[in-house]
Amino acid sequence: MADATPVAIVGAGPAGSGVAFALAEAGVGCVLIDDNAAAGGQVFRAGWQQSAPRSAADPRGVELRARLRRAAATIDHRPNSELVAVENGMLWLLDSDGRLGSIRFDALVVATGAIEVFAPMPGWTLPGVVGLAGLQTMLKSAGVVPAAPTVLAGAGPLLYLVATQMIEAGVPVAAVVDAAARPSPGVLAQMAARPSLLLAGLTLRLRLLRARVPVLTSTAIVEIEGGGHAEAVRVAPVDRAWRPHAGSATRIECRVVGLGLGLRPNVDVTRAAGCRHAHDLGRGGWHPERDEDGVTSVPGVFVAGDAGGITGADAAIADGAIVAVAVLRHLCQPVPSMLASEAAVARRLRARQRLFAKAIMQWSAPRPGIFDAAPADTMICRCEAVTRRALDDALAGGYEAPGPAKMATRIGMGACQGRLCHPALQAITQQRRGIAPADQGMPTVRSPLRPVPARALIAMAHARSEP
Amino acid sequence: MTHPTPYYRRLAATPEIEIVLDGTSLRVPADAPVLPSLMALGIEAWSGRNRQAQPLCLMGACFQCTAVVDGRPGQRLCRTPARQGMSIGSEQADG
Numbered sequence: 091m092a093d094a095t096p097v098a099i100v101g102a103g104p105a106g107s108g109v110a111f112a113l114a115e116a117g118v119g120c121v122l123i124d125d126n127a128a129a130g131g132q133v134f135r136a137g138w139q140q141s142a143p144r145s146a147a148d149p150r151g152v153e154l155r156a157r158l159r160r161a162a163a164t165i166d167h168r169p170n171s172e173l174v175a176v177e178n179g180m181l182w183l184l185d186s187d188g189r190l191g192s193i194r195f196d197a198l199v200v201a202t203g204a205i206e207v208f209a210p211m212p213g214w215t216l217p218g219v220v221g222l223a224g225l226q227t228m229l230k231s232a233g234v235v236p237a238a239p240t241v242l243a244g245a246g247p248l249l250y251l252v253a254t255q256m257i258e259a260g261v262p263v264a265a266v267v268d269a270a271a272r273p274s275p276g277v278l279a280q281m282a283a284r285p286s287l288l289l290a291g292l293t294l295r296l297r298l299l300r301a302r303v304p305v306l307t308s309t310a311i312v313e314i315e316g317g318g319h320a321e322a323v324r325v326a327p328v329d330r331a332w333r334p335h336a337g338s339a340t341r342i343e344c345r346v347v348g349l350g351l352g353l354r355p356n357v358d359v360t361r362a363a364g365c366r367h368a369h370d371l372g373r374g375g376w377h378p379e380r381d382e383d384g385v386t387s388v389p390g391v392f393v394a395g396d397a398g399g400i401t402g403a404d405a406a407i408a409d410g411a412i413v414a415v416a417v418l419r420h421l422c423q424p425v426p427s428m429l430a431s432e433a434a435v436a437r438r439l440r441a442r443q444r445l446f447a448k449a450i451m452q453w454s455a456p457r458p459g460i461f462d463a464a465p466a467d468t469m470i471c472r473c474e475a476v477t478r479r480a481l482d483d484a485l486a487g488g489y490e491a492p493g494p495a496k497m498a499t500r501i502g503m504g505a506c507q508g509r510l511c512h513p514a515l516q517a518i519t520q521q522r523r524g525i526a527p528a529d530q531g532m533p534t535v536r537s538p539l540r541p542v543p544a545r546a547l548i549a550m551a552h553a554r555s556e557p
Numbered sequence: 558m559t560h561p562t563p564y565y566r567r568l569a570a571t572p573e574i575e576i577v578l579d580g581t582s583l584r585v586p587a588d589a590p591v592l593p594s595l596m597a598l599g600i601e602a603w604s605g606r607n608r609q610a611q612p613l614c615l616m617g618a619c620f621q622c623t624a625v626v627d628g629r630p631g632q633r634l635c636r637t638p639a640r641q642g643m644s645i646g647s648e649q650a651d652g
């Protein structure tokens with residue numbers, strides 16, 4: 091027997107929790123599904139609090155979790171639960187003990203946040219190479235940080251935030267390597283739409299300066315060296331398309347390398363739900379089409395926060411009230427006047443947040459050259475061990491788009507389902523075949539979204555065949 | 558693979574529990590995801606199904622960190638909270 095709920099929300103970060111709280115105010119219950127042990131998402135990640143650096147512990151996360159506990163009667167929070175499939179008003183969940191459950195819903199809110207973008211490079215498969223957001227997660231959830239010289243590389247605001255958090259935690263940061271150029275005056279002027287965030291950004295920069303950490307802009311790692319573990323990086327200046335200049339590399343010793351080229355929407359669930367998607371680098375690449383209210387192309391499916399296009403944590407918070415109103419309308423439920431005015435305020439705030447996010451993207455959205463720079467032996471798809479050479483051969487063989495390239499090489503068909511390699515596959519296809527990402531189309535998604543035990547699959551099939 | 562001196566460290570000592578990794582018992586902090594704690598013990602790679610398993614995203618997206626947890630294969634260690642007596646094994650003994 092499936093549980094039933096008026097609203098199922100996937101993701102208990104600021105956006106998903108925000109929608110849940112707003113619905114609770116209107117007296118509408120929901121199931122709030124999250125694959126983390128505690129609510130808060132990446133930005134308000136919980137866990138390890140003792141003597142964590144100030145910048146890593148956000149009081150709003152503590153408040154969010156307290157509020158969730160108080161609302162336990164209306165909000166059915168399901169931590170450690172992963173969505174494995176969604177179809178026809180029904181979704182399937184796997185809990186941390188491998189038990190499968192199903193829930194019927196009238197409305198689905200997708201608030202799955204963002205994932206990090208990586209560019210493959212020689213040596214990125216060595217132990218010691220981790221994501222920037224990953225370093226932040228280790229700090230926030232376990233209080234574990236690098237103890238050896240660390241190079242942080244990539245682009246975007248997270249690079250500077252993580253660098254500062256690491257330095258405050260005593261990590262020996264050998265260098266910060268930023269592929270983006272310094273923000274232009276024009277971009278800085280746009281960022282002034284949110285003076286407090288611009289100031290916060292400049293403060294981070296100042297802290298790095300004071301800590302005497304070298305910050306190399308318009309620079310990228312061209313190779314990570316090491317035997318069984320990362321031992322050094324070689325960095326080189328990049329051109330306007332972020333293609334590194336060969337032959338001018340500098341070597342920096344390190345044992346830990348943090349990589350991340352910014353964030354892109356986590357579209358696992360909107361894809362599975364059949365929503366129409368569009369490609370826009372200004373929103374982090376592929377994202378579900380959504381209107382101002384978070385309404386997607388599929389009736390009854392809504393999207394909130396970064397999952398609908400990268401706009402940051404504050405815009406995700408604003409989405410809480412806005413999307414909740416849209417959900418209530420869909421359910422033909424009255425919208426309390428408090429909530430309506432909250433949503434109106436949120437809309438005005440969100441307009442500025444979007445301007446700021448746009449400026450951030452103009453400054454730091456990854457350019458294709460950094461993906462295309464990977465030489466022949468570089469592992470592009472780690473799951474299925476597909477090298478750049480194999481991909482180039484597939485593309486040269488007349489394969490016009492990632493779909494056929496996948497069939498030829500199994501690229502993107504491994505355990506991660508292309509989450510890791512897709513930005514690179516897309517950029518390389520664009521560079522080699524001249525096909526724009528929008529024309530390449532979005533990779534299809536396989537159900538289940540997560541590897542599921544066979545007995546769970548059987549249970550799913552069984553339930554489907556029930557009337 | 559372990560290093561004599563781990564490249565990661567815990568910022569503070571917290572209450573520990575015991576887990577078993579490929580037959581060896583280890584003490585790790587309770588109530589935290591198990592992977593960062595293993596990294597702080599110098600364990601940064603182990604054998605996986607068709608490649609070396611290791612941490613990368615630490616957010617559950619990349620599936621590079623899978624192992625067998627209490628008999629269930631394909632578990633991402635970055636998403637696995639440490640529990641007293643939990644047993645973790647590589648997905649393939651040689652790899």
Ligand code: FES
Pocket residue numbers: 611612613614615616617618619620621622633634635636
């Ligand atoms: S490190 Fe990426 S899924 Fe665990």
